[in-house]
Amino acid sequence: MENNQTVFDHKAFLANVTHQSGVYRMYDEQQQVIYVGKAKDLNKRLASYFRRDVPSVKTRALVQQIRAIDVTITHTEGEALILENNYIKKYQPKYNILLRDDKSYPYIVITAHRHPKLGAHRGGKRVKGEYFGPFPSAGAVWDSLRLMQKLFPIRQCEDSYYRARSRPCLQYQLKRCSAPCVDKISEQDYQQQVHLARLFLQGKNEQVISTLVESMERASDKLAFEQAARYRDQIATLRKVQEKQFVSGTTAELDVIGFARIKNQACLHILFIRDRMVLGSKSFYPLIPSASSDEEIVSAFVTQHYLGEDVNQGNIAKEIILPCAIDNSVQLQHLLSKQVGYEVKIASNVRSERKRYLTLANTNADNALQVKNSHKESMQARFRELNNEFELNKPIERIECFDISHTMGQQTVASCVVFNPDGPLKSDYRRYNVHGITPGDDYAAMSFALNKRYGKVKDDDKLPDIVFIDGGKGQLARAEQFFADLDLPHSPLLIGVAKGESRKPGLETLIMAGSHQLINLPATSPALHLVQHIRDESHRFAIAGHRAKRAKAAKKSTLEDIPGIGAKKRQALLKYLGGLQEVKNASVDQLMQVPGISQQLAKTIRDFFN
Template identity: 50%
Template sequence: MNPDNQETFDIQGFLQTLTTRPGVYRMLDEDGRIIYVGKARNLKRRVSSYFQRRDDSPKTRSLVAQIRSIEVTVTHTEGEALLLENNLIKKHRPRYNVLLRDDKSYPYIFLSEGPFPRLGFHRGRRRAKGRYFGPFPNTSAVRESLSLLQKIFPVRQCEDSYFANRNRPCLQYQIKRCTGPCVKRVDEAGYQEDVRHSVMFLEGKSSQVIDELVQRMEQASERLEFEQAARYRDQIVNLRRVQEKQYVSGERGDLDVLAVHQQAGISCVQVFFIRGGRNLGNRLYYPQHTTHAPPPEVIGAFIAQYYLANRSDRLVPPELLLNVEPEDRELLEQVLGERAGRKVAVTARVRGDRARWVEMAVRNAEHALKAHLATRSSQQKRFEALQEELGLSELPRRIECFDISHTQGEATVASCVVFDNNGPLKSDYRRFNIENITPGDDYAAMHQALTRRFRRLKEEDGKLPDLLLIDGGKGQITQAEAVLGDLQVAGVTLVGVAKGASRRPGLEQLIISGHNGAVSLPPDSPALHLIQHVRDEAHRFAIAGHRQRRAKSRRSSPLEAIEGLGPKRRQQLLRQFGGLQEVVRAGVEDLSSVHGISRQLAQRIYDTLHPDEK
């Protein structure tokens, strides 16, 4: 206890009047700010303990030294105290409490209603009529599940407005990811069968789906409908492969696996989501103010703040598997059970398959924290700042940026550079030679590059970016929006990087798709520095590609593109006429007079060298 506190705060007098009932206490500093919120089964015993210990941690000693007053709220039960504590922590975010930083919503898979419902990505309030499956830990998990579903059960994933205005099948139909309900290529009964199987898959009943498909494959084979039987066979194979990857051995229900790991004063909590017996992936959290908090305190505070938040997407599963037993485990079970409306088990002592899952979560937490510490420098801070400035629901893990380069329309090249949390991912860089557009039309060039890039990603199940940067303003953003809409790419944040009125570095304006107006970041913003780095890298890569293409085109002869005119005939033609300029001036009769040049080939040469006369 700090001597100064004795003069400004009568601790003994306060403790004498304190009740022994359950409740919440709030510790305030000299400025009246709440610096710590706690709950207690016995308020008097719990608060007194702060001023009686002699072996407190540095965190507790520092806390006690700053206390100038304490406020209490008496509750009927300890469970009520836990809920009130969580609400006060969330509201005031005291500096000495363990804080859950990430409080964003989770994504879901949404199945709409109607004769031809759609499956799609959803985040936010669940207002639309239909079914919601999840929550999923991140956007990537939703994309992976939707991609799997499209390959196995081709239910449409396009927006309703897009679906209603089609008069011919789109790309998804051509690559066999949709059965074309928009143009009546499938009847309602057949489509609803794929919908039913998709629902069963999302509910973890893929074994039942396989049984049905096996029976149908045999029936189709008996009817000599071998093409249909082959389709069922492919669905069965894909489902079995998914099962091998997704099933938790011995588990068929819903549970979360949580592990906490600490190093260098930082805590990492790893959460794995098991739904319907399927591992939907994991999510990382780095709670704040955990420097001197032991693992049981961290995991207990995390569970309370995470699952007791008033959010529809924070569903409490029937069981939580942990690597350490939290403080007040029984109380957590009671309150979580009341929130969920059923029994909830919080278990830290597990064996067999469950122990292996907890061990896996621990290994992931250790690895993630090691990587986090290694990349906590400017790169990590830049990504976190970018997430905050753009209001992203989760940290972007993959950024792609496109730029266009040409010289007065000549040799147009588009670049695509890729960054992740570790910096440039050069193995994923791509260039696109732009063809068949009006020279100098940057909008058409951007449209072509984006179409080629994202069509290939869709066809090959490639990794989609979390954030797509376009070097340009509103016009370029419009092109990107059109491409993403046509290819039904969802969950990608689209941002244009305009140079601003003076075109000076540091004065860039960000045009965020779906938002009105432009956003300007301070010149010293780490988020702006990251955007500039990615944009400049795209610019450099585009210019290098353009210069290479331009140099190649200037070194090459237009004769090289003529079918049937090989190297020997080209040399003979140039020798006979004394150079390319004279070849261009020659007529068909002159050209055909050269040995080895037929009349037909001469006409082809003439047409190539005089495109305007066609």
């Protein structure tokens, strides 16, 4: 790679560049990757950037910032496409079109246990089993699981609960589980139900019904009328489900990508069609450089969304419909087919049913972009209104709000939420586990949170314009004292948000730092609505953290805090002595009778509880 220099000597560089295919990376003065591209002929492609008559504004701006370029040669164009995709995901260059979607799709999984479990899953596929999906949201997964619980009596409980059963649980009484944990169903019958659930998740409803009909007839021939009645009820429930389902058309498996664009904003909306039904949909909002064409955006999206080792193979349909033609569609078809092990077709010029799907996807993309912009414009209007209320010299770019949550002083958690003119900036949200203070001291907890957030801040860009403190004059005064003791380039505007009478929304009082002047905005004020939104979000974020911490503490055994007591010894103590209370009251001699507990360890346990 070339050394950092004021002006990039492209002529000297191009004199030594190969004519083979490969991938190139361009760097700026800070040695940051600003663009990644691929080429069939690296020399010709890179030379095209430095012509005098480059028409693209984006390319000219890019060339002005280039200080170094390095290249990686590949054997084929397909390899170059894969490597380019990997580099874009790794470096996130600002001049590339970037797909920023960090959320993984939720799936339904049938585990590979002796008695398989039916459950929801999100993230890496570490659990052995079969995965079905993707589903557009977690809600869709849970709705499907609730439905399947009525159709197929397969366990949905956690493994720890399943192993600990000695008698059937309530789900068995409700006929939503066949209780394989206590052998209330034979292995063969349970595996048959698992097989039927698998077929149902694959969309093969008619095959499920046919199998159930055959099983009902066999049970009836054997005079097993109770079992035949169960099959009959399953068939009836499935028939009702079929009546409620919307059969979209005749095409079995499609991903239809809609596209909409407003200036430098774009939305791509995918319709997931599996087994002739619209399974769900999802919108994506890629970050695009100016002067990018629609074809470039669609091409970059398809490549990043479908190609690579980090992509769940079950996401890829056998046919992908695009809103416009892209140059590398043939290469992508070949690479995707090779990646998933079956033929994948990419098409754009479609007719009939596929065209109706594409129109629907485009309409959804346009609507999603309009809604997003509407929300953004509303948020920006609220920021302007808040700026006018406080008569600030410059526009508000960043607001942070702090809140404290605890239960009678225990498991105290502080939250910090961040808003900018586009809305909540969730990537900058932070929670702080408060410790080292007197339980229930909200003032000390606020100081702890502020110190965690601003105690080591030196960069002026990281400071907000406004800091809201959820609380009255006491919390605000503590925040004022904290910032007064800090040596910051500039202190943010501090405002306390006190709840109004009866804690009703619209009656909040704002308390200005310094003068402690009280400001009561009208209940219809957009500025007050913004303050309420920020305050409620900080409250929600703090409570969620506190509840998670409290739930974790509730599951934790006191014995875990004793040095030298591991999981096996805890289990032995509880089993041998009969419970935690008996362990607390046991003498040293009684503790020594527990297998694995020495005299020294028995004294340690006794001293811990006394």
